[in-house]
Amino acid sequence: MLPFSRVTIIGIGLIGSSVARAVRATMPSVRLTGYDADAGVRETADRLELFDDVTDTPGASVTDADLVILCVPVGAMGAAGAAIADDLPADAIVSDVGSCKAEVVRALAEALPGAIVIPAHPVAGTENSGPEAGFATLFKHRWCIVTPPEGAAPFAVERVCEFWRRLGSDVETMAPDHHDRVLAITSHLPHLIAYTIVGTASDMEEVTQSEVIKYSAGGFRDFTRIAASDPTMWRDVFLSNREAVLDMLQRFSEDLSALQRAIRWGKGDELFDLFTRTRAVRRSIIDQGQDDPAPDFGRTRE
Amino acid sequence: MLPFSRVTIIGIGLIGSSVARAVRATMPSVRLTGYDADAGVRETADRLELFDDVTDTPGASVTDADLVILCVPVGAMGAAGAAIADDLPADAIVSDVGSCKAEVVRALAEALPGAIVIPAHPVAGTENSGPEAGFATLFKHRWCIVTPPEGAAPFAVERVCEFWRRLGSDVETMAPDHHDRVLAITSHLPHLIAYTIVGTASDMEEVTQSEVIKYSAGGFRDFTRIAASDPTMWRDVFLSNREAVLDMLQRFSEDLSALQRAIRWGKGDELFDLFTRTRAVRRSIIDQGQDDPAPDFGRTRE
Known part of the structure; x- marks a missing residue:
């Protein structure tokens, strides 16, 4: 049936x-x-x-x-x-x-x-x-x-x-409202951040565009994938889920300011603690089958 | 020889x-x-x-x-x-x-x-x-x-x-100084952002940790990969390249504020223009062999 x-x-x-x-x-x-x-x-x-x-x-x-x-x-x-x-x-x-x-x-x-x-x-x-x-x-x-x-x-x-x-x-x-809060943090904010950093990198003066592309394997290229998603779709997502996205963005900005301060004042312990905690989140995602455990996303090793 | x-x-x-x-x-x-x-x-x-x-x-x-x-x-x-x-x-x-x-x-x-x-x-x-x-x-x-x-x-x-x-x-x-500026934008800032957002997502109250993990395929999981990098190595990178990292972070924060404002005021054209520009960067990275063109990073399709 x-x-x-x-x-x-x-x-x-x-x-x-x-x-x-x-x-x-x-x-x-x-x-x-x-x-x-x-x-x-x-x-x-x-x-x-x-x-x-x-x-x-x-x-x-x-x-x-x-x-x-x-x-x-x-x-x-x-x-x-x-x-x-x-x-x-x-x-x-x-x-x-x-x-x-x-x-x-x-x-x-x-x-x-x-x-x-x-x-x-x-x-x-x-x-x-x-x-x-x-x-x-x-x-x-x-x-x-x-x-x-x-x-x-x-x-x-x-x-x-x-x-x-x-x-x-x-x-x-x-419920639709709860969906919108969950997706704001797991999908919409990540896309917004990715779009932003790719834009920031494109606008550098003393680091050329060609250098950004050449050395992107150091981390930047991971962001470019989701920043290559459909522009119309994503414009509409941000405008339609505005309230939840702006709230998540506010939380993110506060956390980023705290890290910025830790770097400026040389607080290595704060950085180390966060970086250890985030590693555990990755492990959970792999344990639950939501991503590929192959190193480097399984990119070709030849 | x-x-x-x-x-x-x-x-x-x-x-x-x-x-x-x-x-x-x-x-x-x-x-x-x-x-x-x-x-x-x-x-x-x-x-x-x-x-x-x-x-x-x-x-x-x-x-x-x-x-x-x-x-x-x-x-x-x-x-x-x-x-x-x-x-x-x-x-x-x-x-x-x-x-x-x-x-x-x-x-x-x-x-x-x-x-x-x-x-x-x-x-x-x-x-x-x-x-x-x-x-x-x-x-x-x-x-x-x-x-x-x-x-x-x-x-x-x-x-x-x-x-x-x-x-x-x-x-x-x-030159060592130029290297540090180039890597600050192509590698250090992306790692810093990834660590931050994974931390932000871990600290949500009304969205549970289990929901964040479950729905991570919407974009979040891409960030968890680089936020799972070695904590000691990355603590040292941020402390050693402090000046360049803080400068890039400042630029990023300004760009993020501009996007935040565009969302708040419903300026869809500004969003669309940025999202179109970032897509081109992805194409250059693939054209120059610095990433895998397979959709979704070539994750298993079964």
Whole structure:
């Protein structure tokens, strides 16, 4: 018994195309329909044969769906919802893959009054974008957080959870607000910091850009990976989860000031204590299978 | 014609043991001697057969050397130099692998007056420590920066450069002060930021430690890798390269404040422009072979 039999994906980027590939791989009898606002992306999706059908309008993509997943930047969720409102079957479930949830819950409730909306966030991705960057195992052994709005029907929630389990994810449910605080520290702040430091390094005068690139293996290159993530997606994340991001940023800045002071005043013990504590966090992440224990991220050793 | 025929390594951690392995692999006729202040590490080095000889005192390890490489934390360089001063042959070259150079040049000039000191910094490493973490190809296709003090004999500099080329490195020479500025932005600041954010995330109240670990694949885990680097080594780096690190940190903090303001006031264009610029830096790093183009750092896809 599959949780859904006719799935529509709106927005065919890294995540949307990965969902399509994962559905094909794990639930081959599901009928897959896709739509993207960009005609070039629709053509690519056709060429890659990601869907049974790619439609020319958002409305046409949902008329027969029992699950519609919006895979667009969070700032575009409201508009994407409005674009399917007239054609959405009454019993279809609408979900999404956005990285912040309170704002998406609000925008979809407004755009789709009366519709069954069960938002979700697969915590997975790479630094690459577009339909060709996706792959079927992106969600395997990664968490997917389902964030039902208050009063959501338990059976609808369970169908969305089961859908993600079929794609290989471990599933948790969480209130949208709590999700946004958890992700602000585990994902949004790290991206913000990475974007900042890559910008700072680009603006140096006496250290040339070419030197920054050449010697990036000393640590800098690790930041450039996540600072190469999709600009539109991340602009929307920071604007949509503003309050939680600003709070985490404030905590980070205070901690950074404390370290700055320890360096200025030569307090080696404070530095050593922190650096020992952070090492233990890495061990937990590896023990729980959330990262690769290969040294240096398993980069090629030749 | 090998640049050196009797090489001594003092300090048998990740880097020291990797140099030993790389010498064995690329210059098998070189006689290798090792010493470490920790008796347990000396036993491990013996068991791993990393050297022709592991001595019980630093002095005994250098009596016959034509190259001595100090592979100890930068704060321990002066003491390591002093410990070999009486036994060092007059024509031996002393080098090191420290991550900051002006302070090492100063400490070794004081500890070894009259000795030939040609410092170097292989820009390579992993998050793991100790003699068992090393491997022979660690330096391959990575940069090694040689930082001759003023007035160093060109022939001595060239021998050290050639040594690192034999281990597979691309070699540059640079003034010690400039090295310290370049590394402050490409390596020291990234480590400082990573240590800070991992500390900030550990101190959250309403988001549990277990949630931080579980959802770390959203970006946070990338920071934990470099925040798992050796605590002693990094304490010493920040204290020894204090001035340059504090300057870079100041620039970073200003840039972070600007982003914070853009988020608070909803200036999406500013965010988008920065995020587009940083993506280009990533492309340059990959084009120049300083990182792996595999998405998600090539983590296992199964």
